[in-house]
Amino acid sequence: MEYEYGGWSIDPMPDFSLGKFSAHARIIRASSGCDADTEMHIERDLAWCNSEDEAIQIALNWAIDWINTRNASVSGRQTDRPTFAQR
Template sequence: MQFDYRDFHIDASPLDECGRYYARAKIYRRTSATEEAVEVKYSGDLGDFASDADAIEAAQRWAIQWCDSRSG
């Protein structure tokens, strides 16, 4: 699931591996010069979940907290 939050673009797409879903997120910020999205943070695996919805929710929570801690 991809969405925009504050000045960031977040990709909270889980990894589906053998019936388990691994929460992970990539956070991007657009450069002002080129408007190109540049990855600024990758979460790595945030845990495994029985459903993709649970994994997405965990990744979204982590990403929003990370963005909030970097926004003034």
């Protein structure tokens, strides 16, 4: 499951280990030129959670905050929620 937000794709799927879900986010943005550069950021171990849904929500919220902070100096804060993207 991936989400699109602020020109980035967010993959918030957690890892499962020792009976807990580890929230982490993979954030990817590709430039639109023919010499497309891809930028990726991965944040692991955001939190240990009892449910997959909780881990996804934590990772998604973290990714949105990270994108907003990164984009704030260029275009201001984006406040809409991400849209689900089928891949």
